[in-house]
Amino acid sequence: MKVPHLYFDHNATTPVAPEVLEATVSCLGQVYGNASSIHHFGQAAKQRLEAARRQLSSLVNANPTDLIFTSGGTEADNMAVLGVARAATGSTRHVVVSSIEHPAVLAACMQLEKEGVALTRLRVGSSGVVQPEDVRDALRPDTVLVTVMHANNELGTLQPISEIARLTRERRIPLHVDGVQALGKIPVDVEALGADLYSISGHKIYAPKGVGALWVRKGTRLAPITFGGHHERDRRPGTENVPGIVAFGAAAELVAHNLPAETTRLTALRDRLESQILDRIPGAGINGSLWNRVANTSNVCFDGIDGEALVIALDLRGCSVSTGAACSSGALAPSHVLTAIGLPNDRARASMRFSLGRSNTVQQVDTLVEALEASVAHLRRISVHA
Amino acid sequence: MPEPSPLSGLDGAPIAVAMSGGVDSSTVAALLVRQGHAVVGLTMQLWNQRRLPELVPDGGSVGRCCSLDDVYDARRVAEQIGIPYYVVNFERQFEEQVVKPFVDEYLAGRTPVPCTLCNNYIKFDRFLEMADSVGARHIATGHYARIRFDQPSGRYQMLRPADHSKDQTYFLFGLTQPQMARTLFPLGELTKPEVRELARSMDLAVASKNDSQEICFVPNGDYAAFLTAYLKETGVAPSDTRGEIVSTGGRTLGRHDGVHHFTVGQRRGLGVAAAEPLYVISTDPQSQRVIVGGVDELLRGTFFARSVNWISISGVSQPLRAAVKIRNKHAAAPALLQPTADPTRVEVLFDEPQRAVTPGQGAVFYQGDLVLGGGWIE
Numbered sequence: 001m002k003v004p005h006l007y008f009d010h011n012a013t014t015p016v017a018p019e020v021l022e023a024t025v026s027c028l029g030q031v032y033g034n035a036s037s038i039h040h041f042g043q044a045a046k047q048r049l050e051a052a053r054r055q056l057s058s059l060v061n062a063n064p065t066d067l068i069f070t071s072g073g074t075e076a077d078n079m080a081v082l083g084v085a086r087a088a089t090g091s092t093r094h095v096v097v098s099s100i101e102h103p104a105v106l107a108a109c110m111q112l113e114k115e116g117v118a119l120t121r122l123r124v125g126s127s128g129v130v131q132p133e134d135v136r137d138a139l140r141p142d143t144v145l146v147t148v149m150h151a152n153n154e155l156g157t158l159q160p161i162s163e164i165a166r167l168t169r170e171r172r173i174p175l176h177v178d179g180v181q182a183l184g185k186i187p188v189d190v191e192a193l194g195a196d197l198y199s200i201s202g203h204k205i206y207a208p209k210g211v212g213a214l215w216v217r218k219g220t221r222l223a224p225i226t227f228g229g230h231h232e233r234d235r236r237p238g239t240e241n242v243p244g245i246v247a248f249g250a251a252a253e254l255v256a257h258n259l260p261a262e263t264t265r266l267t268a269l270r271d272r273l274e275s276q277i278l279d280r281i282p283g284a285g286i287n288g289s290l291w292n293r294v295a296n297t298s299n300v301c302f303d304g305i306d307g308e309a310l311v312i313a314l315d316l317r318g319c320s321v322s323t324g325a326a327c328s329s330g331a332l333a334p335s336h337v338l339t340a341i342g343l344p345n346d347r348a349r350a351s352m353r354f355s356l357g358r359s360n361t362v363q364q365v366d367t368l369v370e371a372l373e374a375s376v377a378h379l380r381r382i383s384v385h386a
Numbered sequence: 387m388p389e390p391s392p393l394s395g396l397d398g399a400p401i402a403v404a405m406s407g408g409v410d411s412s413t414v415a416a417l418l419v420r421q422g423h424a425v426v427g428l429t430m431q432l433w434n435q436r437r438l439p440e441l442v443p444d445g446g447s448v449g450r451c452c453s454l455d456d457v458y459d460a461r462r463v464a465e466q467i468g469i470p471y472y473v474v475n476f477e478r479q480f481e482e483q484v485v486k487p488f489v490d491e492y493l494a495g496r497t498p499v500p501c502t503l504c505n506n507y508i509k510f511d512r513f514l515e516m517a518d519s520v521g522a523r524h525i526a527t528g529h530y531a532r533i534r535f536d537q538p539s540g541r542y543q544m545l546r547p548a549d550h551s552k553d554q555t556y557f558l559f560g561l562t563q564p565q566m567a568r569t570l571f572p573l574g575e576l577t578k579p580e581v582r583e584l585a586r587s588m589d590l591a592v593a594s595k596n597d598s599q600e601i602c603f604v605p606n607g608d609y610a611a612f613l614t615a616y617l618k619e620t621g622v623a624p625s626d627t628r629g630e631i632v633s634t635g636g637r638t639l640g641r642h643d644g645v646h647h648f649t650v651g652q653r654r655g656l657g658v659a660a661a662e663p664l665y666v667i668s669t670d671p672q673s674q675r676v677i678v679g680g681v682d683e684l685l686r687g688t689f690f691a692r693s694v695n696w697i698s699i700s701g702v703s704q705p706l707r708a709a710v711k712i713r714n715k716h717a718a719a720p721a722l723l724q725p726t727a728d729p730t731r732v733e734v735l736f737d738e739p740q741r742a743v744t745p746g747q748g749a750v751f752y753q754g755d756l757v758l759g760g761g762w763i764e
Contacts, residue, residue: 309519312472316426316520382518 006364008321010204010357011153011181011297016247017206017358023250024208027243035240036231045242052249056213059252060179060198061189068214068232069245073180073201076214077104079225079236080176080197081147085112086223088144094118096138096146098130098159099340105147105178106336122148128157128288128341135164139171146175150182150198154324154337154353155288156297158186165194174220180204180212184255185263185294196220202244206358207251211244266295266356269365273354274298276369281376287351288341296356299324301343302376304383305350313375319368324353400424401570402517402525404509405464405471407456410528412463412592413585414572418526419467420588426520427464427471429457430513432480432504433603438615441605459592466590476512483507485603485616492613492646493627495671496746499557499714500601506560514568524568531555532574532755533566536698542566543698544757549577556714559750559760560695610647629674631658634667634683645669648676651684651742665742685739691749694730694761701729708751708758710734712743718752732761 007015016024027048033041035049050064057064070076085095097109099121113119120138122130130148139146146168148159161177168175176197182188184205190198197220202211216222216235228237277284283303302310307323314321324335333339334348343351354368403415405427418425435442457473464471484503491498509527517525530547531554542563546553561569573581578597585593600607627644639658642648647655652666656678664678702725709718719740724733734749743763750760 306519308474309516312474312516313519313521315472316470378521379519382515 004318005315006319006367007359008319008354008356008364008368011156011353011355012322013203013209014206014357015359016208017251017254019254020207020247020250024243024247027246031242031246035242036229045240048246049240049242052245052252055249056200056252059188059256060183060200060215061191062198062215063218065233066215066218068216068235069240069248070212070214070236071210071241072203072212073102073178073199074104074212076199076201076212077102077176077178077180078108079214079222080199080216081105081108081145082112082225083222084145084174084176084197084220085117086115086225087221090142090144092118092142094120094140094143096120096122096135096143098122098124098148100124100128100130100152100155100337101147101149102153102178102180105149105176109147117144118142124340126288126342128152128155128337129292130159130164132160132163132167136167139167139173143171143173146173147178148175149178149180150188150193151179151185151294151297152288152337153181154297154335155299155341156181156185156293156355157288158182158292158294161193161195168196169194181297182294184251184259185296187259190215190217197222202248202251205248205251205255207247208244211241211248213248262358263295266360269356269360269362270295270298270354272362273356273365273369274300276366277372280369280373284376287338287343298354298356299338299351300354301347301351303347303350305376305379306383307349307351309379310352310375313379314368314371317371317375319371321368322353323349323351398424399523400426400521402426402428402513402520402522403469404513404525404527405429405460406528406598407459407463407592407595408528408598409585409590409592409595410530410573410581412460412528412590413581413588414526414528415463415469416467416588416590417572417584419469425467425469426522427460427469428513428516428520429460429471429473430508431457431473431475431477432508433485434477435603438612438619441608441611441615459595462591467588474516476508479512480504480508489613489616491746492609493671494746495645495669497649497744498746499748500603501557502560502748505557510561510565510569514565517568524570526570526572528573529554529558529571530573530578531558531571531757533569533571539700541698541700545574545698546752546755546757547571547574547576552578555752555757556711556748556750556760559697559748559757561697562695566697610644613646627671627674629676631656631676631678634677634679639664639678642676645671645674645676650744668745681741684741686736686743687739688733688735689743689749690726690731690733690764691761692731692764694732694759696759698756698758701725702732706758708753710736711750711752712740712763713747716740718750723751723758730761 031045031048033045035045053064053067057067095117109119122134124130148164151158165175174196177195178199180201183200196217198215200213203209226237231237285301287299287301311323334345338348338351401418401423403425405411405415415425415427484500488498488500530552532545534543536543546555604612630638631640631642632638648666648669650666656664662680665684667677667679667683669676702723706723708723710721711718720737722735745763747763748760749763751758
């Protein structure tokens, strides 16, 4: 049963781009110094590290010294949420979080709740977009942090960060934005957005797993969550993952170069996928807003289908997709994002996330639609008999 | 070394193997691959072992069903034999159809058999649907039992396995004809040592893994602790079934902490001093009484079985001789099956009275190796 496997799950992770691989391998082989060492080898590593920092800073229009490298998006999110809330003084503390955040943010907020921090979870409507008025209404005198993602990982919907930032800046409340699913998919300008902290991850933009970063606006108070050496200007201890960071820099360079053309191409591919699904498969519908979303993501509900069964059936036909966040695969509860936009449990369980990327072609999308049409028809046929 | 003969009549469609990560189901998957079948490995995630942490103070590292270790083992075997492999989550269905009924039965003063419910509603129902999803016509499991098609009657019959010491037919009495038509038990002709030897000969990493014991979601077989923890987690007051311990003659002998701590035939843990050993004769959830008595009072010569599922025969219209097993470790005892007006209800009349006929347990009817059917003790 050997079939060629096609990959439509780029929001879970991306393959390392050849250009990125080249930069990483050269670094792995030759640049082995500890970037903190004062000698020749350390300096060589430090140079590569700082060059990568400049590449990334340039991509998001940040000051390089405000970028802290981490082990990935989860660490960046944890560092932001826990760090800001724990640095805040005052007898009571309050955090505002959207209900469609990634678990790296939500679980960190729940940890704060255990530490006595009050939490307001912002509801979203069926569009999957946070309303700035809801943020305004949620703010309290003791609010110490607002955290809202830039692009949702399951729906691809973009959140009105600039509007939210206007509200938080007025009141001098730090705003954290989880930008892991936005970077590489839309232009990101942290200054223009008005955020105070912004999380990004390497493996979502064709760099390897194990590297991410947190941008922190100067003047934002951040309590440490890990303890050790003086790396990253005393903000993130631990010997820097130089090859990973170099890869991240190379990937940022690629994004800067390819983003406009790739966005146009992926939008056309995504629209082709959606229109073919809606044309050819009865009882299918797009979840979340059709507008204001990233180009590569499509979340589709197939009436009466068990999402888990469809993922397996498609995989056996050579098409790899997912029901939602890979981090919650096999979870008991349906996706908290789909539940938050008002889908009943059965429809949430009947939903699939397609996330396209660099390698996907028109032919691949057509193959996916054929596999979907056959699998959905098969699953519906057997569920009639069951 | 004996090896089951290759299966015939399968049309080349893949076989879905239920892989628990243990030696039996791993051997099944590897055997089927060796025989040239297309195989898809599926592990059913049934219960989150971290859910009631107070039950496993050591952090739940002990090798029980559905632990992450078992999934790791199953995945490793699938990788070794080169088959597609997936973990499918049936936790929701398992809780609804196995755990909740298990708890309800205990609270109603009966002693349930969750493995049978799991076979009826999960392994041979939900799992068959999942097999359909992946385009598999047949499923295969590591159960020790045999299925054969009987031409004259047109029925699929079930037989005890070659290795009587591993016989699992007691838990399989609920299987329907359509389920049996699609089920393969490749280990039915083998003994456990032979299966281990086969696993070793195929270099399966799980060849010397310990057998699973007890009920998979109840750590250390401590039902009462599980019930207490589960009821607490689901918000039901756990201690409202306390009551009196009463002799069969009606005399109050003491008090107990809840009827769900007791099962018919139980001797230990009564906390009542008496001249002769006392056993639980019955529990009465209405009055919350536990009735105890001497060993002789445990004996019963007759009972009714309800919801009988007929397997190897279509039913009984005349009284029929059979050997009847009333719990998994019970040696089937000779009896007469007496039909009633309801074809799914029979009266069982033992030749010799049997100890601890326990409401809620299964009663399975045999003739030699043939499994006639079974039902639930009323």
